[in-house]
Amino acid sequence: MTQDAYPIARRLRTAFVVALLILFIAVAWAAQDFRLGARLFPVYIGMAGAALCVIELLRQLITRGRQKLSDEPNTADLSVEADEQTAAGYLRALSFFGWMLGYYALTFVFGFTLATVIFVPSLLILRFRAPFLASAAIAGGLVLLIVALQYFLMLRVPRGLTHGMLPWPF
Amino acid sequence: MIDALVNGLVILMDPFRMLMLFAGVAIGITVGILPGLGGLMGMALVLPFLFGMDSYAGIAMLIGIAAAVPSADTFPSVLMGIPGSSGSQATIMDGYPLARKGQAARALSASFMASLIGGLIGAVALTALIPFARPLVLAFGSPELFMLTILGLSMVGVLSGSRPILGIIGAVAGLTLGMVGGAPVAPEYRFVFGELYLYDGFSLVILALGLFAIPEIIDLMAKGGSIAQRGPGLGGGWMEGVRDTLRNKWLVVRHSLFGVIIGAIPGMGSSIIDWLNYGYVVQTSKDRSQFGKGDIRGVIAPEAANNSREGGVLMPTLLFGVPGSSAMALFLGALLIFGIQPGPALLRDDLDLVFVIIWSLAIANVMGTVICLALSRPIARLTFVPFYFIAPVVLCIVILGAFQETRHWGDLVALLGFGLVGWLMKRIEMPRPPLLIGFILSGLAERYLWMSYNLYDWDWVYRPLVITIGALCIGLVIGGIWLKRRSAGSAATASDNDGQERLADNRAGEEAQKGAQS
Structure with a gap:
């Protein structure tokens, strides 16, 4: 090299x-x-x-x-x-930083739990063409994990602008 | 000392602590299997969840991760020919050819047995060292402790592979990042720019997650697709692999001790130990004809050394507070999170904890081996899961973990910022571990320098132990560079052998094709 x-x-x-x-x-x-x-x-x-x-x-x-x-x-x-x-390789990786920023933006508006529900299937389906059912299952599993971590380990998740307007567990 | 040895075991036998140790082993196996994710990332992932946890349980969990990764990273090396972590590169040389011959089970079981014995030898060696090291380290004052931090920092040149200057610059950048916030020896806030978030300084957890977790997630998502194509399967021969290891028992012992000794030199990365041991076993074997083509000794030697190394790297980490590896730098950070001061004070005040760590290491090695052997088939299937299914889960946990630090949006901004810096450093091949080591040692170095300066002015530099440690720094750097070149030589020779074999395979294929055409 x-x-x-x-x-x-x-x-x-x-x-x-x-x-x-x-x-x-x-x-x-x-x-x-x-x-x-x-x-x-x-x-x-x-x-x-x-x-x-x-x-x-x-x-x-x-x-x-x-x-x-x-x-x-x-x-x-x-x-x-x-x-x-290569330039394409750099752009490809940077685009995922863009996805991460999008996750942050969703979190800022909707809070972390609902943002995860929107972000994970969107990423999997739009970017990786993953099957809908698998994507939904992963998002569902993650929501369960987030709720469990909040309940058992007393973790806190970032709250969004819409906090208080959404039903449990969002 | 015997009391502390027994107390350590009793403390660890608490069900919750054993559960955490088991959880650490499970996490270690998972990150070890997934190429690109190593012990460092595994530790970084769990670090945010340790706050408020029982310190013994948290430490057992971290040791579980550190001990299990070198066993589990053998799966991708043997099955797919790609290193599960940097410490399993040499295992590919003979492990993968064995798998291609349908003897993956034999290679895996031999590797797990060698790993188990190596890990236990590492734990015993660490125990044996304590009675001799304790009186020595207790004689250290602040000048000597400052020199020990310099020793840790001087190792970054060795830790930086082929880019020592960039590595040292990274360490200095880490020291600079560590200065943000309240000064440790004066009532002054430095580089905070009026931001309340910066008054406590940057968080080690967020820095570690940003530098190591985010770049790997981004790059693995960018590569897309599954981690690897399906291989020929595991085959049979589980017991044969165990017998291979027992047949080569002296080889296992020799390379385990070699792994402990090299591992005790701070900054000696797992890949260096892996390649050195592979080179050593090739050089000292009478029959070298099968190396690179599927010689089981080429799997046993590096794997035994790789696991025993964990006992070695814990020596400078626990005894002197000098991180033996980048993962141990994070481990030191975890000790600080629990309010435990690593180094001589640990041996003086909390010998029980030292033995909890040693017992955790030994038991985690046994657990890791049993799990890897018992669950080989389902674990092997994990390596074929497309990474894009795993990445969002890991990303979500990383963000959630980072937010627990201060529960401030600044945590998420810092995570993204450090993630971008870590990714950039990875792309420009600037080593990232020195930055982390610099950050961790920053506060200690400044405090000890100030204490030495206040107590002795600049006369402290003439103290005999200070001069000895200074000479040790120079000797270790020179020795490290020499060892590194040797390991590079072994890697190059092994690559040549592998290349020649592949060339021969290609030629045989071409001839077969020609024959078929004619």
């Missing part, structure tokens, strides 16, 4: 490190106003982080377009497959 094999990942990596560089400089800068006890750690950490980001950016600049220096597997994480590193 060459570094240029995944140009989107490479550009995003550079952008991410630049964003972190700005963050570290901001942390070290903002910490100047704190008391000594609260200042010591953020100043040193911010400066160290900024220095590391500069080193990483230089490394990226020097090794740009070259073969990857090492064939060592990235042992920290399971690797990402090649087809996920």
Whole structure:
């Protein structure tokens, strides 16, 4: 695998490190106003982080377009497959963040339980073409689970704008 | 110490605690079976539900997850040739060829037996270490404890695979995130921007769920389809696998001890241990002809080491408060949730709890093996369930869990934000565990640094134990890099062997086709 094999990942990596560089400089800068006890750690950490980001950016600049220096597997994480590193792969994954935002929006309006009833079958049927019965069964099972967790473990679910207008268990 | 050993068992034998241990094993088996979901995500999933729970029960549950994943992740490795978690990559090399020969049951049973023995050896090794380690760690003061946090942080370079600088940047970002909220040593709120939600700082639970659970759910949904195609089935030979393990008993013991020792080095990931053991068994075997084609020793050695490793990673975690792995970083966070200070204070004040953890590890290994053996056929079927049926359920539990943190909408916003950051880090191949380790160690590091500075000014850096731990940091980083390169060599050699075998298979297929055409 060459570094240029995944140009989107490479550009995003550079952008991410630049964003972190700005963050570290901001942390070290903002910490100047704190008391000594609260200042010591953020100043040193911010400066160290900024220095590391500069080193990483230089490394990226020097090794740009070259073969990857090492064939060592990235042992920290399971690797990402090649087809996920294309523009289509990124858009596909981002679309699911869009679905998640939709879930949040539904929760904000209807509360978590009713949002789940709407979201889960919609996702399964519209996005994955799953059978209606299976989708409804999963949504039903989830509602039961949510109600049981509220009852037995005293968990609380996010309430929506329509809270109080809907019957139990929503 | 014997009293504490017995007390630990008595405490754990409470029915509710045993039930929680069993629940942890069941969750561990489930996440172990599903590729892409590992022990870290399993722990992150249950973390929000631990609040208010009995601390022994909660800890038993987490240990149950940690102990069961290395056993259960063998299912996808053997049946489908894809790793159930990063710690079962090497098992594929011989486990999958055995399954293709119709000997999946033999490979699985051999693996479970090796895992059981390895797990028990790990627990015994951890017990044996405590009498020697206790006087040592009790001699530590705040400068030495600060150096131990540095030791934990210095391990992120090793934990970062092929991208050490990015890993260290991630750890520094974690330290920075840990500074948000009230400063631990001064009456000052930092980086809160007037937001009430930020006054208590970010939640470890939400950070862990965002970094590890959300990216996996998103990516697995984006891939679509089922986890894998149906394989040739399990076949027979359950007892043969058990006999294989017993026949290779010294191999199991050797690799279990190897797993404990390497596991005790903080930052040595399960995949490193897996590949190192596979490479070692190949190198030390007289007959190497069958490795990569279905040699049962290629399954037994890495699986024994993989389970015994859990005993090893608990050593630095419990004795020094230095997380032995990314999952143990989360475990440390859970201890803090229960108000338990890990490290020397734990050995001094709560030795019973240490033994509850060890007993949980041993019993969870037995439970995991029994469940995996008894329910192999239905468990194997789980691997063929389309992921899109599982994803909405997991997503719902993750959101519900995150909301329990402060029951504020900020929890959900933070979850989405960290999820996006975690997904981006995954895509750009920036290791995520260092960020979590940095976040967890942030408060401890700042507190110990301030105490050392206040008590000794900068003279604390000349203390003998501080210099020793500093040297240990350097030695472990260099040793870790060396071991990592060796494991990479083993992985590359194994891949070459596998590739050659597949090439030979293809050629044989082509010749057969030509013959049929002529």
